[in-house]
Amino acid sequence: MNYHRIMKNKKQHLALALAGAMFMMTPAAYAADVSLQDAINRALSENTGLKVTQKGEDSAKYKLDKTKIQNGVAPAVTGELSAEKKDSGATDASGKLAATVSVPIYSGGKNQANIKQAKIGVKAADLQTERDRENLKLNVIKAYYNALEAKKTVGVRQETVDKYKEHYNNVNQLYSAGAKARIDVIRSSVELSNAQQNLIKAENNYEVDLATLRNYMNMDRTEPLNLTSDFSYDVFGIDMNDCIDYAYKNRKDLLIDQYKLEQQEQAIKAAKAGYLPSVKVSLGLDQTERYKPSSSSSHGASAGVGLSWNIFDGGLTRAEVKSAKTDYDVARLNLLKDKEDIDLSVRQAYYSMREAEKRFNSTKDAVNQAEQDYYIAREKYRAGEGLMLDIIDAQEALSTARLNQISAQYDYARYKATVENAMGMGLNASERASAVELETDVDTTISESSVAERAGDTAAALRAAEQKQAERDEEAK
Secondary structure (H helix, E strand, C coil): CCEEEECCCHHHHHHHHHHCHHHHCCCCEEEEEECHHHHHHHHHHHCHHHHHHHHHHHHHHHHHHHHHHHCCCEEEEEEEEEEEECCCCCEEEEEEEEEEEEEEEECCCHHHHHHHHHHHHHHHHHHHHHHHHHHHHHHHHHHHHHHHHHHHHHHHHHHHHHHHHHHHHHHHHHHHCCCCCHHHHHHHHHHHHHHHHHHHHHHHHHHHHHHHHHHHHCCCCCCCEEECCCCCCCCCCCCHHHHHHHHHHHCHHHHHHHHHHHHHHHHHHHHHHHHCCEEEEEEEEEEEEEEECCCEEEEEEEEEEEEECCCCCCCHHHHHHHHHHHHHHHHHHHHHHHHHHHHHHHHHHHHHHHHHHHHHHHCCCHHHHHHHHHHHHHHHHHCCCCCHHHHHHHHHHHHHHHHHHHHHHHHHHHHHHHHHHHHCCCCCHHHHHHHHCCCCCHHHHHHCCHHHHHHCCHHHHHHHHHHHHHHHHHHHC
């Protein structure tokens, strides 16, 4: 990342204090320059939640391996050592070692269905990771724009405080000269205090939004950030119905639902296999050693075909088939429900985006008009022709106009990103490259985590908590 020097102010002192005494000794701090694309790429390559999701791919692959082994060639080695003492006092001792291999020839389609289920599970796990990446991208975009909006809100609140300070000083001077009443001084002081309260809240919201962004990016929680991207109005020219049609074909979670439906189809086949016989071929070699009362050795080989057909199972197979069919119906309904939810999510985001777009366009002139209104009210008051209420109303209108403009801008940016996410738009080339860099080794991840280092040994904390609870229980007796 690039770095540049920024001026020292109140918020920087707080960030420096959190960073450490070394930074507190310097006259300025360095803040990381982070563009929106940088933030997305960093999150895709570092986010811990995404690492958890990607582990699901490994689990699905191992489940496939396990299924193949369970339904494939099954080698086995057995050993036996026995000794028997007879009434005559003689002892018989012998040992036997046998190796067998069984190969399923026919399972009524159960083995094939189980393997197909596991293969589909691998594909579904891959899609789940991809969808979580898309959702993480949306969360980062929202957090980034939230922080930008909060920063601009701080600027508006600070300007409001400055104007009220200026007005308060002016009223004090007029009061000292006998041109204004004491009540005007009191009222301007109250408005200044209220404005300062709003500024404090805005500054806190900004810090919270930066903390959220750092968390998604999995970076040092105290590192100062300089967000270099800003709102730019990009026209979204896709019709809503086209957005919905696109979503039906590209939403990863909808494709996952389809895979789950296909898995349940295979589950029905596996359950129905219980009505059919299964056939296995087995081959074996064995060696028997006799130790007492005399030594001898013998070898043997065996081969056979085994047929298993559980004709009378008390209705177990029938119940398993019914259960599998019910799960299949549930999968069909879930697929339909998710299609309905996708339709709703696209419409909600699309309508909200268009509403924000209209607000954005309608606020362009409002700020200029509010600035003129405030200037007129202030000058009239100074000339003794206006009222204190005119000043307060004009300042409130100016702040509201500016905040509305800021809100509309970033609402449009956030909802536009939400529409694209609801449509199932995938990652771009740089984002895919960053996602590939995600480190999934658990030991490495934990060893490199500053949060894990600061939190310390959680197991030790658990033991300490248990000890405290035991002491409290003992005292309560």
